[in-house]
Amino acid sequence: MGDLLITVAPTGAETTKDDCPQLPTTLAELVETAQRCEAAGAGMIHVHIRDDEHRPTLEPSRLAETVAALREGTGLVVQLSTGGSVHDPLDARLAVLDAAPDSCSLTMGTTNFGDDVFLNPWPFVCDLYQLSQEGGVVPEFELFDLGQVDALGRLLARYGLPYGGKVHVDLVMGVPGGMPGTADALVAAVAALPTETTSWSATGIGRSTLPVALASLSKGGHLRVGMEDVLTLARGVPVEHNEQLVSRAVELGRLAQRSPMSGDEARALLGLA
Numbered sequence: 280m281g282d283l284l285i286t287v288a289p290t291g292a293e294t295t296k297d298d299c300p301q302l303p304t305t306l307a308e309l310v311e312t313a314q315r316c317e318a319a320g321a322g323m324i325h326v327h328i329r330d331d332e333h334r335p336t337l338e339p340s341r342l343a344e345t346v347a348a349l350r351e352g353t354g355l356v357v358q359l360s361t362g363g364s365v366h367d368p369l370d371a372r373l374a375v376l377d378a379a380p381d382s383c384s385l386t387m388g389t390t391n392f393g394d395d396v397f398l399n400p401w402p403f404v405c406d407l408y409q410l411s412q413e414g415g416v417v418p419e420f421e422l423f424d425l426g427q428v429d430a431l432g433r434l435l436a437r438y439g440l441p442y443g444g445k446v447h448v449d450l451v452m453g454v455p456g457g458m459p460g461t462a463d464a465l466v467a468a469v470a471a472l473p474t475e476t477t478s479w480s481a482t483g484i485g486r487s488t489l490p491v492a493l494a495s496l497s498k499g500g501h502l503r504v505g506m507e508d509v510l511t512l513a514r515g516v517p518v519e520h521n522e523q524l525v526s527r528a529v530e531l532g533r534l535a536q537r538s539p540m541s542g543d544e545a546r547a548l549l550g551l552a
């Protein structure tokens with residue numbers, strides 16, 4: 280029985296196919312990636328999709344087709360990003376839930392995102408949360424800074440628990456504009472999580488990937504890994520396939536005496552079973 284949820288975020292919305300040809304951007308590449316990552320130890324997939332020119336898209340029928348293909352081809356929990364890219368309008372991001380994924384990401388506030396702004400005004404957060412409750416979609420609360428940890432407590436106090444009754448959090452650390460990807464920041468964020476929190480994972484962007492993964496395991500957290508968050512295994516060593524990052528997470532977990540959860544075990548953790 281597994282006790283470590285490994286979420287793979289294989290694509291993201293910010294890296295281009297030209298800059299990184301090994302990024303899975305077509306549906307066939309995404310399904311192949313999902314299958315190999317599941318075999319390696321992932322329990323959930325966090326999905327951003329691309330159009331035929333490999334550009335980020337939230338096109339509703341393409342999202343629905345992606346959910347169906349991942350359900351058909353894997354046993355992973357399928358989480359669609361509602362963050363999209365920094366250029367996606369809020370209404371298109373709300374409409375992601377129409378594709379009826381198992382889970383959706385839900386970021387708890389606006390964040391400077393490098394030179395861009397990742398917009399998540401409070402009324403949008405509230406609308407998205409209520410839609411997830413009505414639609415039977417389990418949110419994963421993405422927290423980019425300590426203020427967003429506090430905002431999650433306010434959201435739960437106002438609207439109650441998510442669909443499924445479990446509160447699962449992902450700390451996204453090391454984004455330029457968000458909390459740093461350090462053990463100190465992780466400890467502070469975990470200490471401030473609302474008491475309703477039932478599980479949490481962490482991911483560190485870029486060079487903070489390993490420090491954050493090790494800190495998360497040390498605090499009993501789960502892991503998110505993938506090419507959305509990091510494109511190198513070490514300085515100058517590109518990731519060739521997301522499976523490598525999942526396998527490394529499994530190995531780190533093994534050293535911490537944790538074993539990966541299956542998709543079904545992830546479903547139970549998240550209140551989907």
Ligand code: KMH
Nearest residue numbers: 292360362363365384397
């Ligand atoms: N692409 C980022 C601006 C999410 O998926 O919910 C936002 C993001 C978060 O990736």
Ligand code: ZN
Nearest residue numbers: 291360362507
């Ligand atoms: Zn994302």
